[in-house]
Amino acid sequence: MYGISMGTRIRRSPYHAATVAAGVTSFTTYNHMLMPTSYGDPQAEYRRLIDGVAMWDVAVERQIALKGPDAQRLAQALCCRELSKLKPGQGRYVALCDHRGVLINDPVLLLHEDGTIWLFIADSDVLLWARAVAAERRLDVEVEEEDIAPLAVQGPKAEDVIADLFGEDIRAIRHFGFREERLGDIPLVLARSGWSKQGGFELYLRDSRRATELWNRVAEAGAPYDIGPGAPNPSERIESGLLSVGADTDDATTPFEVRMERFVDLEIDADVIGLPALQAEAARGPKRHQLGVVFPKAAPDSHAERLTLTSGNRRVGEITATAPSPRMGKTIGLALVSREVEPGAALDTILPDGRSAPVELRELPFL
Amino acid sequence: MYGISMGTRIRRSPYHAATVAAGVTSFTTYNHMLMPTSYGDPQAEYRRLIDGVAMWDVAVERQIALKGPDAQRLAQALCCRELSKLKPGQGRYVALCDHRGVLINDPVLLLHEDGTIWLFIADSDVLLWARAVAAERRLDVEVEEEDIAPLAVQGPKAEDVIADLFGEDIRAIRHFGFREERLGDIPLVLARSGWSKQGGFELYLRDSRRATELWNRVAEAGAPYDIGPGAPNPSERIESGLLSVGADTDDATTPFEVRMERFVDLEIDADVIGLPALQAEAARGPKRHQLGVVFPKAAPDSHAERLTLTSGNRRVGEITATAPSPRMGKTIGLALVSREVEPGAALDTILPDGRSAPVELRELPFL
Known part of the structure; x- marks a missing residue:
């Protein structure tokens, strides 16, 4: 494995010291910040997520706040999902598209009591995008990155850990629902959320100086459940x-x-960026679709490059990510392919080492 | 050193295979792409840049093209530097500001014969920013990232290497000047440019499939000058x-x-983003200025965190980057400090390990 150079251009997470103490071994970068990717034992990290409970430093989910009289107007301009019925304390998974209807980010959006909106963003500079739109439309809104550091607790035992910390009534929080909480005097927002399908919560720490303390409190509460450190898991x-x-x-x-x-809501009564393009695409049908791929035999040596998919000699798409599936006992992947090919199709791909390998297309999700 | 995880979200450079063959040991990320940062011998890499010639994979300088009737109008909206007198074949170092007059990127801008403009950007999503402005202003312009892979040749002997490759008349190219070239049948743009003050050129490869070939041609031409691989150098x-x-x-x-x-030009006859804010700031004077810092004694253990600067007990600014200076024999850094403190001032900082250390402020550049 190659080393990662550190410097001030790529920020450390507020949980950095805690993750170092927990034995982090590798990082990626996301939103100009370091994110732990492993603590040296990928099998154990996967198992904790599937069978137990894991805690993840996901402070890289940077938090963009829209504040002021036009906050909801800006949010609706940016999101091609109807937001008018959203109530305070609720969240939504939303698509941000550009004017061509092309996806540029897929944040979770939360609406606060005072009308402030939070976007927890994927890895692109939504701050620049949202500020450009707000200023060019002369909206009365502030767009700021706030001092919020998400910590995820994920896995089937996550709810028990969170209930031990915050009380049994947290079990009533719905998916993407959230509320203000304190852990002792540590201020945070507790949300049922997280980038896995194993269930769990995210703690949005409101004061990054308390990060190590929060990490340790969660680790302590999770100890009876064998909690351990982990990261968003490729498999x-x-x-x-x-x-x-x-x-x-x-x-x-x-x-x-x-x-x-x-x-995506095609009938929104607002000037939503990309909506006309999405309406046109809905009418004519998209060109591609996302499917799963299974490698029945040879698996790729590397996940770092997209792999071309062919049918006969015709290029029909790309594999965009691969990982071993411990539960399926095979290497699997995601693919973006022409609508002409359907689940069940047998295709070929070229591995990074030049070998050809057969793959089968599947419906998603796999599990 | 921690490991770096690889995946398809962070792209490899077209020169990746060549840099692996050359012995790359560490990377950073920049514009969602891997950039080599070392080949395992920092002293030799520094010396080659100062005394000889080095070749750098800087494909992460992503290239945003503005094309179409309104390309120059969009460029002037984005840049707070007068562009109306720019001639084809010339380049400019420009500031991109947001509507508050805050710097968001500092690309090199090149104007082509056909009116197309190229921006070689620093590490932020200018593609999103430029597209938002273009679409919201309904400009007739395409904003695309093109398949251009910059390779830098830097150091006092760089011009000799480039002259051996392309002919003696390249010596007449002025700073930021450029021209279309071919190396054999490899299409590229040759520019006098690069992120060092040691002189040199950048080769903007127009076909990423030829990257290894171009790397090897440059390595071969540089061999008589002891060329070696390197990277933008912190020191x-x-x-x-x-x-x-x-x-x-x-x-x-x-x-x-x-x-x-x-x-920055304060009198531009166009709707330039941030210009009113910059005019107001020019009238009242900026709050801070950038100065150098020298550590006369203890040096920081790490470059990964900003360090607070104090005068007595008063916070007066931050050290934003540090590195050892082999030529000065001391650790040096850059600081953003209040205008109240001037070069020559003796300040204190807190090192990452908690120790206090004295620093002296200096004018920039150091050398």
Whole structure:
């Protein structure tokens, strides 16, 4: 494995010291910040997520706040999902598209009592995008990145850990629902959320100086459940068909191509960026769709490059990510392919080492 | 050193295979792409840049093209530097500001014969920013990232290497000047440019499939000059006072605060983003300025965190980057400090390990 150089251009997470103490071994970068990716034992990290409970430093889910009289107007301009019926304390998974209807980010959006909106963003500079739109439209809104550091607690035992920390009534919080909490005097927002399908919560720490303390409190509460450190898991997310914008998408990918159609509302009474393009695409049908791939035999040596998919000698798409699936006992992946090919199709791909390998297309999610 | 995880979200450079063959040992990320940062011998890499010639994979300088009837109108809206007198074949170092006059990127801008404009960007999503402005203003312009892979040849012997490859008349190319070239049948643009003050050129490869071939041609031509691989050098760039947007700047930094006043024109006859804010700031004077710091004694153990600067018990600014200076024999750094403190001032800082250390403020550049 190659080393990662550190410097001030790529920020450390407020949980950095805690993750170092927990034995972090590798990082990636996301939103100009370091994110732990492993603590040296990928099998154990996967198992904790599937069978137990894991805690993840996901402070890289940077938090963009829209504040002021036009906050909801800006949010609706940015999101191609109807927001008018959203109530304070609720959240939504939303698609942000550009004027061509191309997906540029897929944040979770939360609405606060005072009308402030939070976007927890994937890896692109939504701060620049939202500020450009707000200023060019002369909206009366502030767009700021706030001092909020998400810590995820994920896995089937996550709810028990969170209930031990915050009380039994947290079990009533619905998916993407949230509320203000304190852990002792540590201020945070507690949300049922997280980038896995194993269930769990995210703690949005409101004061980054308390990060190590919060990490340790969660580790302590989780000890009876064998909690351990982890990170968003490539195997689980592909098994579950979770989207990674930037990995699974390119500069032409629309929400319809990556199974986000139920998060797109085509009849919104507002000037929504990309909506006319999405209406046109809905009418004519998308060019591609996202499917799963299974490698029945040879698996790729590397996940770092997209792999071309062919049918006969015809290029029909790309594999955008691969990972071993411990539960399926095979290497699996996500693919963006022409609508002409359907689940069940047998295709070929070229591995990074030049060998050809057969793959089968599947419906998503795998599990 | 921690490992770096690889995946499809962070792209590999077209020169990746060549840099692996050359012995790359560590990377950073920049514009959602891997950039080599070392080949395992920092001293040799620095020396080649200062005394000889080095070749750098800087494909992460992503290239945003503005094309169409309104390309120059969009460029002028984005840049607070007068562009009307720019001629084809010329380039400019420019500041991109947001509507508050805050610096968001500092690209090199090139104007082509056909009116197309190229921006070689620092590490932020200018593609999103430029597209938002273009679409909201309904400009007739395409904004695309093109398949251009910059390779830098830097150091006092760089011009000799480039002259051996392309002919003696390249010596006449002025700073930021450029021209279309071919190396055999490899299409590229040759520019006198590069992120060092040691002189040199950048080769903007127009076909990424030829990347290994171009790398090898340059390595071969450079062999008589002892060329070797390297990367943008933290020591040299701080000695030379080169700006790293995102490292040396924050969400309030203006061009005036980081010595870019000569790249700002306050009287541009166009709707330039941020110009009114910059005019107001020029009238009242910036709050901070960028200066050098020298550590006469203890040096920081780490470059990964900003360090607070104090005068007595008063916080007067931050050190934004540090590195050892082999030529000065001391650790040096860049700081963003209140205008109240001047070069020559003796300040204190808190090192990452908690120790206090004295520092002296200096004018930039150091060398």
